[in-house]
Amino acid sequence: MPDSRPIGFFDSGVGGLTVLREVIRRLPSESTVYLGDNARAPYGPRSDEEVTRFSAECLDQLAARDVKAIVVACNTASAVALGTLRRRYDVPILGVVRPGATAAALATRTRCVGVIATQATVRSRAYFQAIKDENPFIEVYEHATPDLVPLVESGALEGLMVEAAVRHALGPLLDRREDADDSVFPIPRDAVIDTLLLGCTHYPLLAPVITAQVGPGIAVIDSASATSSALASLLEVNHLLAPTDALPRHALYSTGDLRAFQRTNERLFGSFFPTVEPVALPGAA
C-alpha cells in the first residue's frame, strides 16, 4: 500500500534545506514537512543534553503532523541525539552522519579523510567512528569550524569575508603550517587529505568557496545525496513510498524570525520552497 503522508525534516536552522532539496529532486512524489529551530541555532556550541532536548521538542512537532518517517537533517543532532530520538518515536528515523561517512569512505583513495563539523559533532566522534566502521584503515582528521554556521544562517555565502572565514576554518586540514591548530583532536602537520567531508548541513551552501580553496586534488563530499539514497531505500523497505502519481505538498516551519528565515530561504533557493510558517515549541522560552 503506498503511503502519501509527508516525511518530516529537522535541522537547527536553514542548513537542512540542502538535504531537503536533494530529497525533493530524488523523490518528487513525496510530501515533506521541514522544521528549523532557528530561534535556538546554532546547536554546535551547546551541551549534548540541550541538543537532545531541543531535538526531541522539534521532533514532537513533526510527529504531531503525522509524518511517516523523519530525517534528522542536522549532523549535530544526528551525532549526539539519534539513539534517544529513535527510542522516543515509532516512525523510522534517518540521520545524516552514517550516509555521509559511507560516501567519504568510498571516495578516498589515499585513506585520509578530513571532516569539518560543529564542536558538538566533533566532540561526539560520530564521524570518526562511522568512517572507521566502513574502513578501519582510513585516517580521519576532524576539525570544528563553528564560525561558518552563523555566516550561512545570515545568508552570507560569498565575498571576501566568507573566503577569509573558510580559509581560516580549513587551515589545520590543509597543512597551512602558519595556522594555529585549535582542533580538539590535533591534526598532524604532515597529514594530507584527499577527501573533505562537510559534516554540517549548513556547509554545502558554502561549497563553491570551499571547493575553490581546497583545489582539484581534494574531493568535497556532503551527506545530502547519500542521505536521499538512504531515505529512498528506507521508504521502500518499509513500504512507505508515496504513489507515483501523488501531488506532493511541502511545508516549512521555523521557531525563529520568519522574515530572516524567508530571506535566507529565497536567497539560497529562490522560489524552490514554499513560504515559511511559524511554529511555537512548548519547551522554548
Ligand code: DGL
Ligand atoms: N546544520 C547543523 C549541523 O549539520 C547544525 C549547525 C548548528 O546549529 O550549529 O550540524
